[in-house]
Amino acid sequence: MSKLIQLQKYILANDFQFSRLGSSNNQDDRKHAVLTLGGYCAAVVMAIGYIVYIAFDLYSNEESMLFFPILSSILFWALGFWTILSGIKKMIVSSDTELIFSLPLPLWQAKFFNVIRLLILYLLIAAIAVFTGTLLHMFILPDFWFVLLSSLLLVVILPLLVIAITFIISLAVKILLNFLRIHNNVIEALLTIFLFLSPLLYITYTSASLNYKDIFSNSSPLYLFGIISNSTSEFGFFDLVSLLAITLALVLLTGYVFTRRYAFLVASYSPSSKRKARDSSTFSSNSLFKSLFSKELKLYLSSITYVSNTVLTPVLLLIGSLAYLFNISPLLYDTTLELSFITLSSKYIFILFTTVCTLLTTTTSSSLSFEGQSIWILLTSPLSLMELAKAKIALNMMLFVPGLACAILVYTQIFSSSLLDSLLFISFTITSLMLISMVGFFVNLKFPNYNWSSEMEVIKQGKSTIITAMISSFLISITAILILLDFNFTFHLLLLVNISIMTFLIYKLRECTLPRE
Amino acid sequence: MLSINNLTKLYKGSEKGIKNLTLDLAEGDICAFIGMNGAGKTTSIKSIVGIYGFDQGAIELDGVSIEKNPQEFKQMVGYSPDTPVLYGNMTGYSYLELIGSIYQIDNETINEQLNTLLKKLNFGSAIHELISTYSHGMKQRLVLISILMHNPKLIILDEPFVGLDPNATYFLQEEMKKRAAEGSIVLYSTHVLEVAEKLCNKVVMIHNGEVVVNDTMINLLSESSLGEKFRSITAHE
Numbered sequence: 092m093s094k095l096i097q098l099q100k101y102i103l104a105n106d107f108q109f110s111r112l113g114s115s116n117n118q119d120d121r122k123h124a125v126l127t128l129g130g131y132c133a134a135v136v137m138a139i140g141y142i143v144y145i146a147f148d149l150y151s152n153e154e155s156m157l158f159f160p161i162l163s164s165i166l167f168w169a170l171g172f173w174t175i176l177s178g179i180k181k182m183i184v185s186s187d188t189e190l191i192f193s194l195p196l197p198l199w200q201a202k203f204f205n206v207i208r209l210l211i212l213y214l215l216i217a218a219i220a221v222f223t224g225t226l227l228h229m230f231i232l233p234d235f236w237f238v239l240l241s242s243l244l245l246v247v248i249l250p251l252l253v254i255a256i257t258f259i260i261s262l263a264v265k266i267l268l269n270f271l272r273i274h275n276n277v278i279e280a281l282l283t284i285f286l287f288l289s290p291l292l293y294i295t296y297t298s299a300s301l302n303y304k305d306i307f308s309n310s311s312p313l314y315l316f317g318i319i320s321n322s323t324s325e326f327g328f329f330d331l332v333s334l335l336a337i338t339l340a341l342v343l344l345t346g347y348v349f350t351r352r353y354a355f356l357v358a359s360y361s362p363s364s365k366r367k368a369r370d371s372s373t374f375s376s377n378s379l380f381k382s383l384f385s386k387e388l389k390l391y392l393s394s395i396t397y398v399s400n401t402v403l404t405p406v407l408l409l410i411g412s413l414a415y416l417f418n419i420s421p422l423l424y425d426t427t428l429e430l431s432f433i434t435l436s437s438k439y440i441f442i443l444f445t446t447v448c449t450l451l452t453t454t455t456s457s458s459l460s461f462e463g464q465s466i467w468i469l470l471t472s473p474l475s476l477m478e479l480a481k482a483k484i485a486l487n488m489m490l491f492v493p494g495l496a497c498a499i500l501v502y503t504q505i506f507s508s509s510l511l512d513s514l515l516f517i518s519f520t521i522t523s524l525m526l527i528s529m530v531g532f533f534v535n536l537k538f539p540n541y542n543w544s545s546e547m548e549v550i551k552q553g554k555s556t557i558i559t560a561m562i563s564s565f566l567i568s569i570t571a572i573l574i575l576l577d578f579n580f581t582f583h584l585l586l587l588v589n590i591s592i593m594t595f596l597i598y599k600l601r602e603c604t605l606p607r608e
Numbered sequence: 609m610l611s612i613n614n615l616t617k618l619y620k621g622s623e624k625g626i627k628n629l630t631l632d633l634a635e636g637d638i639c640a641f642i643g644m645n646g647a648g649k650t651t652s653i654k655s656i657v658g659i660y661g662f663d664q665g666a667i668e669l670d671g672v673s674i675e676k677n678p679q680e681f682k683q684m685v686g687y688s689p690d691t692p693v694l695y696g697n698m699t700g701y702s703y704l705e706l707i708g709s710i711y712q713i714d715n716e717t718i719n720e721q722l723n724t725l726l727k728k729l730n731f732g733s734a735i736h737e738l739i740s741t742y743s744h745g746m747k748q749r750l751v752l753i754s755i756l757m758h759n760p761k762l763i764i765l766d767e768p769f770v771g772l773d774p775n776a777t778y779f780l781q782e783e784m785k786k787r788a789a790e791g792s793i794v795l796y797s798t799h800v801l802e803v804a805e806k807l808c809n810k811v812v813m814i815h816n817g818e819v820v821v822n823d824t825m826i827n828l829l830s831e832s833s834l835g836e837k838f839r840s841i842t843a844h845e
Binding site for chain 1 (some may be wrong): 619620654657658659660661680681683685687689693695696697698701702704705706707708709710711712715718719720733749799813
């Protein structure tokens with residue numbers, strides 16, 4: 092066991108960049124490690140800030156008893172969503188799996204190695220969140236020792252529950268799609284996310300208000316598993332013991348699959364080599380754009396992590412627009428939001444929704460880094476950067492085609508917009524999408540990272556993805572404020588700004604070359 | 609004609625890399641690039657093919673500079689890396705189609721070249737399987753096919769015989785001779801000195817990032833064997 096602990100300590104130090112900080116002589120390496128650690132610290136501080144906010148919000152409304160049910164619910168959904176986005180495959184195989192199996196470890200430790208790594212990480216996160224809450228409630232809630240004991244149980248239960256449930260859902264989706272002979276990462280990613288989030292989505296949809304307290308107290312694992320019948324009540328020690336029993340049952344099921352069906356798991360989560368036989372005697376070279384686009388599409392679809400992290404906003408735009416189009420939810424179509432100083436029309440809300448969906452995309456910001464160590468193919472090829480950029484940007488545009496088509500239909504038909512107004516909306520939406528796709532590619536060009544070991548390093552945690560997300564948020568805020576001030580004038584102005592920035596970026600791209608290693 | 613002048617590429621914050629590499633290779637030359645692990649062979653090769661930028665110097669092929677006209681330069685080059693990391697999600701077939709499109713090879717040439725190369729390298733139906741299922745040797749063979757199919761003027765191979773089976777090794781040696789005889793320039797790094805003695809007419813030895821031998825094979829072999837020369841240079845290590 093001590094070997095396993097030593098190895099996990101070493102790998103965690105490596106994951107969190109402590110090893111780079113301590114042993115590297117390279118200035119750049121140390122700088123990168125400091126920045127990464129700084130980022131993690133900032134995330135922890137922000138999370139603690141949010142927990143403090145919840146505590147004070149509940150305290151001021153005399154609802155402190157709901158703190159732990161709400162916190163456990165938020166942790167459950169956040170960690171679960173994160174696990175799915177990171178890819179369940181990471182629990183089974185990773186780049187160091189072959190090395191781990193070659194080490195003198197008991198077989199079960201090798202099989203569970205990645206799960207244990209994830210479990211340690213989630214235990215740390217749960218401990219920080221839950222014990223922050225415990226400290227805040229030391230003097231508020233009666234019976235401190237009970238609170239402490241409940242907190243300890245929660246810290247153990249939540250990570251185990253998250254890992255077991257996400258794994259079981261992902262495996263069930265895989266088995267179902269294999270049975271139906273569907274081998275498509277987009278469908279698999281969407282179905283897994285949808286199945287996991289469906290209780291939360293359903294509760295949000297049926298909730299009387301969009302207050303986080305109602306939504307998260309109704310969707311806490313205790314309530315979902317029927318352990319407590321009233322979501323607004325606090326939970327007792329025996330409720331937690333019941334949840335622990337359910338969790339252990341799910342963990343046992345997961346453990347059984349891992350120990351007895353490990354080979355099946357590895358095969359299920361590895362790419363299939365089956366391809367339709369083709370006539371090998373005839374080859375044909377397509378147009379360069381077509382070939383590069385096809386390569387981009389295959390690269391994109393090869394990673395369930397890439398798909399999960401980038402397909403959400405295009406799908407949200409499609410679902411949202413369909414909801415408007417078929418008037419599924421009157422809340423979306425008829426209602427105007429009345430704030431204290433201004434009334435937001437449903438048309439404005441729809442424009443904002445479309446803008447948020449189209450601008451919150453980071454597909455291109457990791458597209459270059461995602462080439463990884465196969466970047467040598469592009470670097471040694473007689474390709475211009477523009478040719479490559481066109482293919483990568485076109486892929487992101489393609490993801491939004493169904494959603495955008497529906498959004499345009501909604502704007503022109505449901506809101507009965509004039510021809511000029513509709514044309515402005517169409518031009519603005521399309522240029523916004525093109526702009527953020529170009530910005531993402533351009534930022535990735537400036538901050539490429541070809542030497543990554545986990546896809547998450549570039550897709551979610553990459554410097555270019557973070558910068559692009561910040562630019563997206565800035566653009567969304569500016570758009571929201573400007574459209575609110577003057578609808579027609581702003582559309583013209585923003586369209587002009589979009590086109591100007593895009594022209595500038597095209598000009599800059601023509602000057603640039605693919606960043607070398 | 610490949611002309612490399614004072615090529616210097618040092619890694620940030622270290623003295624490792626390559627210093628003042630000067631080399632001229634003419635049509636028909638087969639040059640062996642020899643050195644210990646970490647001597648600077650791969651750094652030099654990656655700089656020549658455009659993977660690494662370099663600190664100073666110039667690289668030209670038939671008067672085309674890699675810095676000024678990278679696309680034109682790369683159109684004339686075929687490169688095989690020491691560890692071929694390819695697009696695992698593509699089949700060998702679609703990878704070759706992609707390369708064909710990038711190098712704008714017409715369909716007639718592609719079919720003529722590929723069918724011959726696939727047969728000679730004994731690829732069979734594996735060409736329709738995902739690259740992620742290939743062994744190291746199969747990936748190596750796929751890269752060789754992809755670089756040979758556009759008839760490059762300069763062929764650069766980084767330790768090309770590692771992982772190849774005896775048939776593929778024989779094919780590659782013969783192909784290198786044939787391509788050189790047809791006017792191509794071949795530059796390859798290797799640790800297999802006996803093969804280099806037989807195959808190459810030029811030799812460059814690198815030690816600690818500096819060129820210590822840059823001569824014709826005939827001249828060098830008149831003094832000692834390649835192995836003896838290598839051992840005498842690296843004796844103090």
